[in-house]
Amino acid sequence: MESVKSLGEQGGEGCGGGGGLSQFPPREPSEPSESQPGTPLPVPGHSGLSIQEMVAMSPELDTYVITKKVKEVLTDNNLGQRLFGETILGLTQGSVSDLLARPKPWHKLSLKGREPFVRMQLWLQDPRNVEKLMDMKRMEKKAYMKRRHSSVSESQTPPQQHLKKARVVLAPEEKEALKRAYQQKPYPSPKTIEELASQLNLKTSTVINWFHNYRSRIRRELFIEEIQRGEGGEGVSPSTRAGKASEGDSCDGTESDGTVEGTRPGHEHHQASEGEWGSDHRDEGTTLATGSTAAGTSGHHKGGALDSLFSFPESSHVSSVLRKKKAANLNNIIHRLEKAASKDEPHEWEF
């Protein structure tokens, strides 16, 4: 089947040593040990380079292809993303789910953000890794079974009375309202935020967080939209499932397309000016920044080891890559304009 080329990885199971399942910085709230400022996670493969170093010199990776492959491998082998995430990426299940479902394009990722993708790539490199993970899965199950068998009388969970900050759950109407507010003002002033908070009976911080999250997630949707486009028509992979995006916002869960209706006994002005450029500009950016502020386009030829490590088995289509770059550029430009438009004084660029 696949080809993952190989590299002579020396055998090694050695990593973990004995007993411990996870070799990650236990996220436990009570972990005294706090050190290793340099190399948190032992990079599975190769040279003694830390992932950070690898990330730094890594060539551009196709996050979409990587996640697609990872999902495929995980399902094929009945491996859950929880185990994969905690063991291989050092991330929690929720984060992994998000990452696999909506990977941001490489060039939009920070160094930190690229780390998980480099780990995934590294992991995919060696098919033995799958075996290892399956072993872990078995061990976990065994441990679980053992536990259930021995201590029949479960540990009476001490009624730890409400020491959990109840999770805030915004009602659909509240999300609706916030979303509407966002359309009017993506970056509300503290004054506006206070207003919204009191009108919706929410904590100010909740409103602030909502805006942060919403902006961030909207942004990501855009990236995804741009990435999934430009997908030519490979003839290789049978399953060319391009997820659907640009439809129901996965950003807020609530479905509420552009239908602008004064659902609630409206207040405020509602000037119908939500046309927003948010629609879809299917036209391609044609004459984009000719000069292109492209980042490092250096012909890296560092160590041969890395080369073999990162080169994909499947040849990529240059046209596709170019397309993505163009789209990325356009997006950047748009963002800059956006920012420039709101610089200095929170303009009320209403209509």
Place this chain on the structure above:
DNA sequence: TTGGAGTCAATAAT
């Protein structure tokens, strides 16, 4: 401080 990027982690949805 404000805003963005990454995540966590509770809880919803499958």
Place this chain on the structure above:
DNA sequence: ATTATTGACTCCAA
């Protein structure tokens, strides 16, 4: 049982 969603946090930069 898993996976998906999402409000809140932590870090960082300007």
